[in-house]
Amino acid sequence: GQQVMQIPQYQHVQEGEDFTTYCNSSTTLSNIQWYKQRPGGHPVFLIQLVKSGEVKKQKRLTFQFGEAKKNSSLHITATQTTDVGTYFCAPRGNDMRFGAGTRLTVKP
Amino acid sequence: ETGVTQSPTHLIKTRGQQVTLRCSSQSGHNTVSWYQQALGQGPQFIFQYYREEENGRGNFPPRFSGLQFPNYSSELNVNALELDDSALYLCASSLAGRATEAFFGQGTRLTVV
Numbered sequence: 001g002q003q004v005m006q007i008p009q010y011q012h013v014q015e016g017e018d019f020t021t022y023c024n025s026s027t028t029l030s031n032i033q034w035y036k037q038r039p040g041g042h043p044v045f046l047i048q049l050v051k052s053g054e055v056k057k058q059k060r061l062t063f064q065f066g067e068a069k070k071n072s073s074l075h076i077t078a079t080q081t082t083d084v085g086t087y088f089c090a091p092r093g094n095d096m097r098f099g100a101g102t103r104l105t106v107k108p
Numbered sequence: 109e110t111g112v113t114q115s116p117t118h119l120i121k122t123r124g125q126q127v128t129l130r131c132s133s134q135s136g137h138n139t140v141s142w143y144q145q146a147l148g149q150g151p152q153f154i155f156q157y158y159r160e161e162e163n164g165r166g167n168f169p170p171r172f173s174g175l176q177f178p179n180y181s182s183e184l185n186v187n188a189l190e191l192d193d194s195a196l197y198l199c200a201s202s203l204a205g206r207a208t209e210a211f212f213g214q215g216t217r218l219t220v221v
Contacts, residue, residue, distance in 0.1 A: 033209065042198060043151065045209040088150055095141065095164040096200075096210060098150040 002027055002091040006099035014107050019079050021102035023072040023089035032065060032072045033092045037101070038085040046074075048092065079106050111135060112201050114213035121189050121220050129184040129216045131199035139163070140182040141210065142174060143198040151198055157182055158204055186218075194220045 004025045013019050023032060031050045035043040047056055049065035049072060056063045060083075062075045076083055086101040111134035121127050133140055139158045143151035153166035157176035171187040180201070186193060196217050200210035 042212040042214055043200075043210075044212070048209065086150075092208070095153055095156050095166075097153045097166070098143075100150040103148075 002029060002093060003097055004029075004032075004089055004091060004099040006089060006102050008102055009100065010103050010105075012105045012107065013079050015081060016078050019076045019083070019104055021074050021087050021089075021104075023074075023099055025070045025091065028069050029072075029091045030069075031092050033090050033096070034063060034072075034074055035088045035090065035098070036085050037088065041085075043088060043098075046087075076104075079104070081106050081108055112199065112211050112213035114197075114199055114216050116216060117214065118217045119219070121218065123189055123191060123220055125189050126185065126187045127189060127218060129186075129197050129199075129218070131182045131184070131201070131213055133180045133182070133199075133201035134211050137201035137203055137211070138180055139202050139204045140176055140180065141200045141202070142182070142184045143200065144168070144193075145196045145198060145215070147195075154184070189220045191220050194218060 033048045034046040037043045047063050053067045054065040060077045064073045086103045088098045088101045090096045090098045113132045115130045141156040142154040145151045154168050156164040160176045173185045175183045196215045198215045200212045202208045202210045
C-alpha cells in the first residue's frame, strides 16, 4: 500500500481561525480519502478525491487534490470547537494505509 | 452509527497470553480490514480480508492472524502478547474496490500487563 506524510502533526488554533493540514506522497495516487477521528472515537469518512486538481467543499471544509495527484489538503475556515479531532488522509487502494494525522485543538 | 460492531470494547490481558477480537461488518460489505492504533498515533494497517481470504498485510509479525467468516464477520487473533501490543484495535468494513469508503467500528481497547 502507498504511504503518505501529513503535516503538521499538531495544530492549536483560536476559535474562528483557519486551519490547514497537508498530505504528501512521493508517488502518484489514484485517489485520497480523508477521515476525522474525534477524541476517544473512531475514524469517520469525510470525503474522497479522485481527479487531478479536484476541489470539494463541505460547508466550512475545503478539500483539494493536487494537479500531480501527489498531495492533498484539507482547509477549515473559521474553526469551531466541534472541529476538534485528528484528521487523517489515506490513499484508497486495494488496502488503505493512513497518514499519521494532524491533531487539531481549538481554544474557545 | 456505522453498523460495524466490535467486541469486546475493553480487554486486559497478561503478557504471553492470546487474545481474540471480533468484528461484525456492515450489512453487504465483503471486505474487512484491521488496524492497530497506539495512543497518539495513526491507525496502522494489520491486514485485510476479502471473501474469507487474506488480501493484503502490513508490517506485523505472524503472531497476528485473522479469519473472515462466510457472513463476512471477522476475528483478529494475537498470540504471545507483548506489552507493546497495548492499543486500540479497529476494524473497518467496506465493499471491495478503490472507490469505496470504509466504515469503522468503535474499536477494542487492549491493555497488556
